[in-house]
Amino acid sequence: MIITVASGKGGTGKTTVAVSLALSLxxxxxxxxxxxxxxxxxxxxxxxxxxDCDVEEPNAAxxxxxxxxxxxxxxxxxxxxxxxxxxxxxxxxEVCQYHAIAVVGERILVFPELCHGCGSCGLNCPTxxxxxxxxxxxxxxxxxxxxLHSGExxxxxxxxxxxxxxxxxxxxxxxxxxxxxxxxxxxxxxxILDASPGTACPVVESMRGADxxxxxxxxxxxxxxxxxxxxxxxxxxxxxxxxVVVNRDGVGDQGxxxxxxxxxxxxxxxxxxxxxxxxxxxxxxxxxEALPEYRLQFREMYTVIEQLAAHEKGVGA
Amino acid sequence: MKQLVILSGKGGTGKTTIAAALAxxxSQELPIVLADADVDAANLELVLDPTKxxxxxxxxxxxxxxxxxxxxxxGTCHEVCRFEAIIPGDEAYRVDSLACEGCAAxxxxxxxxxxxxxxxxxxQWFRSDxxxxxxxxxxxxAGRENSGKLVTLVKQQARLLALDTGAVLVFVxxxxxxxCPVISASAGMDLAxxxxxxxxxxxxxxxxxxxxxxxxxxxxxVAINKADLNPARSEEITTFCTERGVxxxxxxxxxxxxxxxxxxGQPVTEYSDGxxxxxxxxxxxxxxxxxxx
Numbered sequence: 001m002i003i004t005v006a007s008g009k010g011g012t013g014k015t016t017v018a019v020s021l022a023l024s025l026x027x028x029x030x031x032x033x034x035x036x037x038x039x040x041x042x043x044x045x046x047x048x049x050x051x052d053c054d055v056e057e058p059n060a061a062x063x064x065x066x067x068x069x070x071x072x073x074x075x076x077x078x079x080x081x082x083x084x085x086x087x088x089x090x091x092x093x094e095v096c097q098y099h100a101i102a103v104v105g106e107r108i109l110v111f112p113e114l115c116h117g118c119g120s121c122g123l124n125c126p127t128x129x130x131x132x133x134x135x136x137x138x139x140x141x142x143x144x145x146x147x148l149h150s151g152e153x154x155x156x157x158x159x160x161x162x163x164x165x166x167x168x169x170x171x172x173x174x175x176x177x178x179x180x181x182x183x184x185x186x187x188x189x190x191x192i193l194d195a196s197p198g199t200a201c202p203v204v205e206s207m208r209g210a211d212x213x214x215x216x217x218x219x220x221x222x223x224x225x226x227x228x229x230x231x232x233x234x235x236x237x238x239x240x241x242x243x244v245v246v247n248r249d250g251v252g253d254q255g256x257x258x259x260x261x262x263x264x265x266x267x268x269x270x271x272x273x274x275x276x277x278x279x280x281x282x283x284x285x286x287x288x289e290a291l292p293e294y295r296l297q298f299r300e301m302y303t304v305i306e307q308l309a310a311h312e313k314g315v316g317a
Numbered sequence: 318m319k320q321l322v323i324l325s326g327k328g329g330t331g332k333t334t335i336a337a338a339l340a341x342x343x344s345q346e347l348p349i350v351l352a353d354a355d356v357d358a359a360n361l362e363l364v365l366d367p368t369k370x371x372x373x374x375x376x377x378x379x380x381x382x383x384x385x386x387x388x389x390x391x392g393t394c395h396e397v398c399r400f401e402a403i404i405p406g407d408e409a410y411r412v413d414s415l416a417c418e419g420c421a422a423x424x425x426x427x428x429x430x431x432x433x434x435x436x437x438x439x440x441q442w443f444r445s446d447x448x449x450x451x452x453x454x455x456x457x458x459a460g461r462e463n464s465g466k467l468v469t470l471v472k473q474q475a476r477l478l479a480l481d482t483g484a485v486l487v488f489v490x491x492x493x494x495x496x497c498p499v500i501s502a503s504a505g506m507d508l509a510x511x512x513x514x515x516x517x518x519x520x521x522x523x524x525x526x527x528x529x530x531x532x533x534x535x536x537x538x539v540a541i542n543k544a545d546l547n548p549a550r551s552e553e554i555t556t557f558c559t560e561r562g563v564x565x566x567x568x569x570x571x572x573x574x575x576x577x578x579x580x581x582g583q584p585v586t587e588y589s590d591g592x593x594x595x596x597x598x599x600x601x602x603x604x605x606x607x608x609x610x
Contacts, residue, residue, distance in 0.1 A: 008358050010328010010493040015518070056494035057326050057525060059518040097379070097421050097434075118399055118420030165528040168465065168497035197328035197493050200357040204415060204460040220579055222333065226358040232459040237415055251576045282547040284517035 001309060002182070002191040004053075004210040006234065008226025010197030013216045013247035013271065015054075016281060018194040019063045020288040021214075022050045024298035025190050026147065026154030027288075046188050050145070051181060052160035053206040054196040055138060055173045062284045064145035066158035071141045074161070074176040076117030076169075077132035081108050085129035092121035092130060113168060138163040138173040142181055157181075170202040178209070190302065199229045207234055211309040213242045214268070220252035224259055231265065241312040243305060248273040266308065268301045318479050319608045320487040322354070322506040322535070326526030328493035330514045331542040334575055335597065336490040337364040337584040339510075342601040344449035347609065348484040351447065352475035353454040354468045354502040355492040356440065364584055367445030367452050375455065375470065377439035377463025378419040385409035387431035394423035394432060415460050439463050442471055444478075451478055465497035472502065485609060495529045508608055509535045510566070510600075514543050515550035523554065527563065537563045538607065540600050544568035567600035569593055 005018040025048045052060040079092065079101065090103040100114035101121055112135045122130040142159040161177040163170055182191055195206035207213055213234040217223040227244070234240045244260055249270040260267050271277065271287070271294075280290035288294045323336045333355070343349050353361040381402070383394070388409035395403040395410060402416035403423065414437065424432045439462070442455035453475045455467050472489060479487045491502040491509075503509060509530045513523045527537055539558050544551045551568065558565050570592050578588035586594045 009360070010325075010358075011330055011514075054494075056496045056499075057328075057518075057522040059327070059521060062517045062521060095421065095425055097419055116418050116420055118418065118422045119397070120420050120422035120425060123397060123422060124425055163496065165495060165525060166500075166532040168500050170494075170496045198355075198357040199459055200457060200464045200498070201460065201462045202496070203357075208416070220576055221363050221582065222360045222579060225360060225363060229358060229459060237460045251573070253580045278546055281518075282514075282516035282550055 001212065001306060002186060002193065002210045003212045003214055003305060004193040004195055004207045005214045005216060006195040006203055006207060006230050007197060007216045008199055008230035009217065009223050012218045012223055013245070015059050015063065015194055016247070016287050017214065017216045017245050018050070018192050019060055019286045020294060021298050021302065022048045022064070022156045022192050023147065023154065023286055023288050024295045025302060026156045027295060047155045047157050048190045048192060049157045049181065049186070050159070051177060051191070051193045053174045053177065053193050053202070055161035055163040055170045055202070056196060058160045058162055060194050061158070061160055063286045064156060064158055066143045066145040068141045068143040070143070071139060072180070073136045074140050074173055075135045075137035076115065076172045077119065078112045078115045078117060078135040079110055079121050079130045080133045081110065082129045082131065085127045087127055089126065091124050091126060095120050095124045117172065136164070137167040137169065140173065140177045140180055170196065171205045174202060174205045199233050203230070204233060204238070207238055207240060210240060212305050213240050214245060214305065215242055216245045216247055217256055218248045218252065219246055219256040221255060223252070224255040227256065228259065231263070241308050243268040243308060245269045245271065247271045268304055269297060318485060318487065319507045320476065320489065320505065321508050321510060321604065321608060322489040322491045322502050323510045323512060324491040324499065324503070324526055324530070325493055325512045326495060326522035327518055330512045330519060331569070332512050333360045333364070333490055334579065334585060335512050335540060335542065335569070336488060337361060338586040338597045339601050339604065340449045340488050341584040341586050342598060343486060343488065347486055348482065349450045349486045349488055350475045350479040350484045351450055351452040352471050352487060352489045353452065354471060354489050354498065356455040356457045356464050356467045356471065356498065357492070359454050359456060361452065361490050362445070362454055364579065364582055365447040365449065365452055366582060367447045367454070369443050369445045371444040373442050374438050375440040375442050375467050376436050377461065377466050378437065379421070379434040380414045380417040380419050380437045381412045381421065381423050381432050382435050383410050383412055384431045384433070387429050389429055391428065393426050393428060397422045397426045418462060440467055442467065442474070444474065450484070465501040468492070468498045468501040469504070495525050499529065500533065503530055503533050503535050506535045508604070509537050510604065511537055511539045512542050513539060513554055515541060515547040515554060517550070520550060520554060520557070523557070527561070538566045538604065539563055540567045540569065541565060542569045543571040545570045564603070566603040567596050569596040
C-alpha cells in the first residue's frame with residue numbers, strides 16, 4: 001500500500017509523522033538478525049519503503065539517518081543542436097511551448113532552465129539536427145535506515161531526491177525517484193511518501209499513484225486554510241481517500257475538528273503540543289524514538305488506513 | 318522604492334506571522350504595498366482582513382484536449398507524451414489535464430489532427446485593501462502548474478502600484494522551498510529575510526535557501542523564530558550566519574501569543590506588546606536601517 005503524507009501548510013509535522021509511521025512498521029517485523037544481509041537484497045522483501053519527495057528541502061534523512069548505497073544523477077533531457085545539420089529554420093522554437101529555444105538569424109540558443117524535456121523540438125526538426133542530452137538538476141539516492149536496539153530493531157528501505165540549488169523544477173526529480181524505487185505492485189509492502197508543502201505540481205506528483213493520503217495539520221486558521229486546499233487536490237482532483245493527523249493538538253481553535261466533521265474526513269491521530277516532542281524534533285530524534293509509546297498508535301493507525309483504502313477500492317469497483 | 322522578500326526554505330517556520338507583523342510595524346511609518354507570493358497556500362489574507370477591490374483570472378498555460386470523434390486510438394500521442402498525461406482507451410484516448418504540462422508534443426504528432434491546445438484558467442489574482450496598505454494576492458487552483466508565473470504577476474502588480482503611488486517599500490511574503498515559485502519571488506528583490514527555526518531541519522534548509530538567494534544575487538538577513546526552543550541550535554545558526562557575513566537581525570521567543578493572535582486574525586504585534594512584539598520591533602528597526610535609510 002502506498003501512503004502519501006501531505007499537509008498544505010509547511011511545518012505541521014509531515015516528516016515527523018511519515019518517519020514515525022515507517023519506523024513503527026519496521027519495528028513490527030520479526031526475524032531481523034543480520035541487517036547487513038539487506039545490503040544486497042534484490043527487492044523481494046517486505047520492509048517498509050520510505051521516499052522523501054520534498055526534493056527542495058529534504059529532511060527525513062536527518063531523522064532516519066540512513067546509509068546510502070546507491071546514487072544517481074537525474075534531470076531532464078534537453079536539446080543539443082547539431083550545427084552541421086541545423087538550417088536555422090526556427091521550427092523547434094516555434095513548437096516549444098516554454099520558449100526554451102530561440103533562433104535569431106544564424107544563431108540558435110537553448111535555455112535549459114526553461115526546458116521541460118518534452119522532446120517535441122526533436123520530433124519536429126525537419127533535418128534531425130536535435131539530439132537530447134541529460135541536463136542534471138538533482139540526485140536521487142537509496143539505502144537503508146537500520147535500527148538494531150532491542151525493542152526497536154527494524155529496517156526501513158530509504159530513498160530521497162535532492163534538487164540542485166538554483167534549479168526551478170522539482171517534478172522531474174520526484175517522478176524519477178518514484179520510478180526508480182517503487183515496485184510495480186507493492187501489495188505486501190508499505191510505501192510511505194513524504195511530500196513537500198503546498199498544493200502545486202510537486203505535491204500532485206507525490207500523491208499520484210498513492211492509495212491513501214494522510215494529511216498532517218495543526219488546529220490553527222493557517223493549518224485549516226491550507227488543509228482544505230490539500231484535501232481539494234487529493235479528493236477532488238485525484239480521487240484519493242484521505243485521513244487527518246492533528247499535530248500540536250491543544251493550540252489554536254476548533255476549526256480543523258469542525259471542518260473534518262462536516263466533510264466526514266476521519267481524524268486518525270492527535271499528537272499533543274508538548275515541549276519534549278518539539279525538543280526531540282529540534283535535535284533530529286524521531287517521535288517514536290523519543291516517546292516509544294507512540295509506536296502502537298502509529299501501527300493501529302496503519303491498520304485503520306488499510307481498511308479505509310480497501311473500502312475505497314471496494315466502492316470504486 | 319525597495320523590495321523585501323520573506324523566505325524560509327522549510328515550511329511553517331513563521332514567514333507569514335513575521336511578514337504580517339513587519340507589515341503592521343512598517344505601515345505605521347511608511348507607505349507600503351504587500352504581496353503574498355505563496356500562491357498555492359496563501360495565508361497573509363487570514364491576518365490582514367483584506368477587502369477585495371479587483372479580481373482577475375490567471376491563465377498560465379494550455380493543456381491538450383483530444384476530440385473523441387476524430388481520435389482513431391492510434392496511440393501516437395501516448396508514445397510521445399513524457400508526462401504520463403495520455404490515458405489510452407479502446408475508441409478514443411483522453412488527456413489527464415492535471416498531468417499535462419502543455420508541451421503540445423501530442424498536438425504536433427497526432428496524424429488525425431484530433432488534438433487541440435486549449436487555454437486553461439489556472440487561478441485568480443486579487444488587488445485588495447488592508448489597514449496596512451494595498452495587498453496583491455492570488456489563488457492557484459489545486460494542483461496546477463505555473464506557480465512561478467503567478468508569483469511574478471502578483472509581484473509585478475505590487476511593484477507597479479508602489480511606483481505609481483510613491484510607496485517606499487514592497488513586502489513580499491514568499492513560498493517555502495527553493496524551486497520555481499521561490500526563484501520567481503526572489504527575482505529583483507533588494508533583500509531577503511530568512512525566517513529559520515532552531516531545529517536540525519531548520520539549519521539544513523537555511524543553508525539551501527541562502528545558497529539559492531546567493532545564486533540569484535539577493536542579499537540576506539536572518540531572523541530566528543522560536544529561538545529559545547533549542548538555544549544550542551540557535552547558536553549554531555548564528556555561527557553559520559556570521560561565517561558567511563550574514564547578520565542575524567533578531568531572535569523571536571516561543572510564545573503561545575503567536576497562535577492566539579492568528580486565531581484572532583491579527584498580526585502578533587497588533588494583538589500583544591509582549592516579548593514577541595518587542596523582538597519583531599527590533600527586527601523591523603534593523604530592516605529599515607538596512608533598506609530604507
